[in-house]
Amino acid sequence: MALDTLALWHQAVKDRDMGVLDRLVADDAVFLSPAVHSPQPGKALVIKYLNAAQKVLINDSFHYVEEWHGDHSAVLEFALEIDGIKINGVDLIHWNEAGQITQFKVMMRPMKGLNTIIPLMAAHLV
Amino acid sequence: MALDTLALWHQAVKDRDMGVLDRLVADDAVFLSPAVHSPQPGKALVIKYLNAAQKVLINDSFHYVEEWHGDHSAVLEFALEIDGIKINGVDLIHWNEAGQITQFKVMMRPMKGLNTIIPLMAAHLV
Numbered sequence: 001m002a003l004d005t006l007a008l009w010h011q012a013v014k015d016r017d018m019g020v021l022d023r024l025v026a027d028d029a030v031f032l033s034p035a036v037h038s039p040q041p042g043k044a045l046v047i048k049y050l051n052a053a054q055k056v057l058i059n060d061s062f063h064y065v066e067e068w069h070g071d072h073s074a075v076l077e078f079a080l081e082i083d084g085i086k087i088n089g090v091d092l093i094h095w096n097e098a099g100q101i102t103q104f105k106v107m108m109r110p111m112k113g114l115n116t117i118i119p120l121m122a123a124h125l126v
Numbered sequence: 127m128a129l130d131t132l133a134l135w136h137q138a139v140k141d142r143d144m145g146v147l148d149r150l151v152a153d154d155a156v157f158l159s160p161a162v163h164s165p166q167p168g169k170a171l172v173i174k175y176l177n178a179a180q181k182v183l184i185n186d187s188f189h190y191v192e193e194w195h196g197d198h199s200a201v202l203e204f205a206l207e208i209d210g211i212k213i214n215g216v217d218l219i220h221w222n223e224a225g226q227i228t229q230f231k232v233m234m235r236p237m238k239g240l241n242t243i244i245p246l247m248a249a250h251l252v
Contacts, residue, residue, distance in 0.1 A: 034235045037212050068194035068201045075194045075201045077218065086163050090216060090233060092203065107216060107233040109160045111240065118237070 003099030006074055010064075018054050021047045026100035034089070034108045035118050046104060052124035053106065056117060057087075072096065082120075087113035129225030132200055136190075144180050147173045152226035160215070160234045161244050172230060178250035179232065182243060183213075198222065208246075213239035 003024060012020050030039040031049040040049055062080040065088075076091040089108035095101050108114050129150060138146050156165040157175040166175055188206040191214075202217040215234035221227050234240050 032214075032235070035237050037214075037236045037238065066196070066199070068196050068199070070192070070194050073192070073194070075216070088158075088163075088231075088233075090201070090218070092216070105214075105235075107214075107235045109158070109231075109233045110163045111161050111244070112163065114237065114240070 002097060003095075005093070005095045005099045005101060006067075006069075006076075009093070009101075013054070013058060013062075013064075016054065016058055018047070018051050021050055024099075024101055025050075026096055026098075026102045029100070029102050029104065032103065032105035033121075034106050034114055035121070046101070048125065049121075050104065052121050055124050056082075056120045082113075082116055085112055085116045086110075087117060089113075128223060129221075131219070131221045131225045131227060132193075132195075132202075135219070135227075139180070139184060139188075139190075142180065142184055144173070144177050147176055150225075150227055151176075152222055152224075152228045155226070155228050155230065158229065158231035159247075160232050160240055161247070172227070174251065175247075176230065178247050181250055182208075182246045208239075208242055211239055211242045212236075213243060215239075 008020050008024050012018055025043050025046050027043050029043050029046040030041045031046040032039050057080055065077040065079050068075040073094045079088050087108055089106060092105040093101060094103040134146050134150050138144050151169045151172050153169050155169050155172040156167045157172040158165050183206055185206060191203040191205050194201040199220045205214050213234055215232060218231040219227060220229040
């Protein structure tokens with residue numbers, strides 16, 4: 001039976017516990033960051049980026065605003081504040097027949113938000 | 127009868143002719159840019175931003191990649207290149223019962239793409 005991808009993702013965000021990613025992320029998954037064009041390939045790297053994103057983005061102000069659903073994909077719009085800087089973004093998520101995430105792409109606005117987030121993410125990725 | 131918002135938008139992009147915006151954009155519409163947090167309010171400003179975006183983004187490489195549809199909203203993912211710089215973004219569009227656009231939000235990645243686009247957009251907005 002296919003995983004309920006979005007339900008598992010939302011639960012992980014709510015619990016601030018990314019432990020489910022080991023079964024939720026496909027071996028050949030790629031992460032596409034707001035910062036650089038090159039895809040980050042492979043399950044291990046995708047989990048590393050999602051863990052870093054969780055540590056940086058998921059604070060008490062973080063919330064999902066709206067969702068759009070495709071057949072094996074979704075767009076989740078989110079909003080949060082860090083040190084008074086308002087950040088607005090989207091997760092573009094694709095998954096396979098088994099419900100495992102194959103691509104996770106993040107875009108954010110405005111520039112000030114990106115300039116706040118990117119060094120914080122980098123600090124978790126070194 | 128409500129306007130077919132997305133069909134009219136796609137035709138405008140295809141024709142590189144934003145003339146339809148006068149009937150497609152609601153009086154109380156807002157534009158949310160990738161650059162700054164503050165919404166740009168009102169039909170005239172929204173049309174000004176969309177015209178600038180059309181001039182900067184719609185070149186021969188511009189294409190829509192994927193779409194997600196809501197009830198009165200959609201997310202359109204696009205990709206293009208400018209001077210060899212790859213740019214990937216989303217239009218998040220909301221419309222009213224009449225099919226007129228009430229909110230048009232744009233997010234883009236990666237940073238290098240944003241740093242390419244923002245000064246080009248600014249040059250069309252002064």
